[in-house]
Amino acid sequence: MDNSASPEPPGAEPRWQPLAAVDRRVLGVLVEKAKTTPDGYPMSVKAVCTGSNQKSNRFPLMELEPEDVEESLDRLRQLGAVGMIEGHGRVTKYRHYAYEWLGVDKVEAAVMAELLLRGTQTEGELRGRASRMEPIPDLAALRPIFAGLKAKGLVLSVTPEGRGHVVTHALHQPHELERI
Secondary structure: OEOOOOOOOOOOOOOOOOOOHHHHHHHHHHHHHHHHOHHHOOEOHHHHHHHHOOOOOOOOOOOOOHHHHHHHHHHHHHHOOEEEEOOOOOOOEEEEOHHHHHHOOHHHHHHHHHHHHHOOEEHHHHHHHHOOOOOOOOHHHHHHHHHHHHHOOOEEEOOOOOOOOEEEEOOOOHHHHHHO
């Protein structure tokens, strides 16, 4: 049984908003693991904590405690970005509503997850990393995805477009965006 706010109906306006760093990591982990390890999804607090503290494919590295993850999951549930699943074994598990919450398709969700997990990066780095979750054959295939994410206000250019173009997500807190 799902005891959280239900995801938005198709065609509804996305509800995304800036998130704290811990919340971005937790949401990114849920999206990534749903795509890369579907047998372990939905995820327990312990699994989300382990994924959040991974030493690879993460920047910055974090040392979150289960309590930090539980608090983050509660905040994300209140925003409608995450749902709690009960009756899926003995442990409460969580799933993301990123498609609805962000208003993205599956490839856009992979790009956003990678940005949430690693932060600011070049288009080339992002293409290679997001391709672990969804196939993106080359930069030419990535550019229309970026255009769609930019149109939704989810992706920002940090440097001028062209070789070495650096991008980030727009879910940073305002004070963080000023530093970027």
